[in-house]
Amino acid sequence: MKPTGAGLAGILSAANVHPRTALPTVGTIVTAVVALYFGREVFLPIAIALLLTFALAPLVSTLRRVGIPRIIAVIGSVFGAFAALGLFSFIVATQVSVLAQNIPGYQTNILTKIHSLKKTGGEGGIVARLSRVIERVGQEIDQQEPPAPAADKPQREPVPVEVVARERPLEVLQSLVGTLISPLASAGLIIIVVIFMLLEREELRDRFIRLVGYGDLHRTTQALQDAGKRVGQYLLMQLVVNTVYAIPIAIGLWILGIPNALLWGMLALALRFVPYIGPVIGALLPLFLALAVAPGWSLVLWTAGLFVVMELVTGNVVEPWLYGSRTGLSPLAIIVAAIFWTWLWGPLGLVLSTPLTVCLVVLGRHVPQFEFLDVLFGNEPVLEPHARLYQRLLAGDPDEATDHAEEMLEEKYLVEFYDKVAIPALLLGEQDRVRGVMDDQQRRQVAASALTLVANLDDSAQNEADEDDDPADGAKADVAKEAAEESEDDTELPDGTGMSVLCAGGRGELDDAAAAMLAQVLEVQGATAAKASFTDMELASIRGLELGAVDTVVVGFLNRDSVNHARFLVRRLKRARPALRVGIVFWSETGNDDKEAAAKLAGNLNADFVANGMADAALGALSNDPPVVLKLATKRRLRRRPSDRQKILIAIPS
16 A cells, blocks of 8 residues: 555654753863762762662552551561662672682682693793793892992891781770671661651652742653653663573572582672673673683583573563663663763762663753753664754765665655655755855765665665555555554555656755655656756756656755746746646645645646645646646736827827
8 A cells, every 4th residue: 555645744744843952061060070979978878778769669559559558568668678688698798708718629720720721822822921921020029129238337137027916805896896887877877768768758759849840740740750660660670680690590500510609690680780791790700610610621611601691591582571671771871871980989889870870861851951961871862863864964974874764664655754854854954055054065965965865775665666566565554554544635646657757956956856856756656757957947958858758847946935936947847848747846844734825836836736745746746637728928018108299299289
């Protein structure tokens, strides 16, 4: 089924004009970073408490719906979560203690592998060279320069002095308590803050709305809901994904015979919260242990294969199924955020980097003052498709423009792409030309890139023409069918078989590119479409055009202030061949939004039709209506001014 004219009108919309994003000043950024760095003792517990509040809020809401009172639901959820974290930490600490006791027993295997590497590399191998360099450096460090001997005093060997401090048991206890009191105090503070945040959640929400968004309750409420939903889903789904990843790792390591397999599975679960580098760190430690416990290399290879397989399965199957792209962050943003928060708050900042950045992106998505955060770190396209295409054409890169076009053509028809993306991109170029910011060379480059794009899409156009013969074979036919069903007018683009159309540019190279796009659309519909340059539309060239076999000439203008020039071309073309149908296209981003005005303008121009979009231009070009007869201009007779003698004769009475 072919795309419909009015159906496309419902699909095609005007390009959104976004205001320029206001960037914060350097002083504002520096002040915020300095405050976060030096105030990390205050901000870090609050950030952890905020994220835990987002994570536990759904659980508290579920318990309250069951009928459990608020205070019991909050305290039970918080202490249950921290009890699980405490149990996790205890098991890890126990496993690490056992591992530390067994490490000296693995020294022999490690030395054996090092010796085998030395033998494999030979005397001139890399391992031998590195060993000699390390030994030489160590000798240089250990070697001390002898002091200059005194002339009259014999040298004396220095007497080593060792200071032994006797610590009392009470002092040892104080130092131990002093070491533990800081993390315990931070944990207790976080627990209290989380409890009060969950208890006062509605009150805090109302205060936040009153503080920053009282004038726009809808936007502020949406921002809060979006932040809570994104962060909560991220933490929950990431926990599920990491658990699904860690359980097979622990079981596989236990089957392979790696000691403390439970420890490595739990570390794999925890470290996978750290983006990108966490799984690598979680795999290196078991690999090192596999290197130590077995004399051969097979255990190392099996361990590496286990981690590679689980990472591939988790990243390509489990995550898209359970997790997807719920964070709304670009991959580069995740890496940059990890570096920034690690520098700011250390290892805890690395773990918290992704959820904290998600909160900032949500804030930028709904609060105009922070829109730059969404632009920098979000995964949504920041440029409209037509602006992105124009940037590629302006840069002289039609190949990348073709890649984006082919991605869109997987779901859209060619006429939709040209009408919604390509023509608006050329209109941006015409606007730059009118404003004087585009020189002649740039204009020609944009036009040449656009023509290259059209040529690159010849295969897609041919495939679409073949698909139209059997619309059940393509998904785009279903899209067109749905558009036609939702449209008030389900008129299809007509079959152009046996018709000949000449598409020409009106006043410049960019008009020629738009005419080439229209010609390709007409060829998809089965018509014979030829292209003419704007230079062929000059007075001397029009007479040389071969119009004998042409049914319709369509002339397009990107500049809508070309009405007089369009009237001149219509008159010249119809004088060259009276039986010719001539249509004018004033390209617009919105298409034919006012058909009555277009019909009236066509009458004023003496044209057969006037269109503003690709679909209506194709409808007019492939119409079987008879040509409009050229109206002859009525000339007024000039009255002669009487001469002086005539004036005298008129004045004399008869």
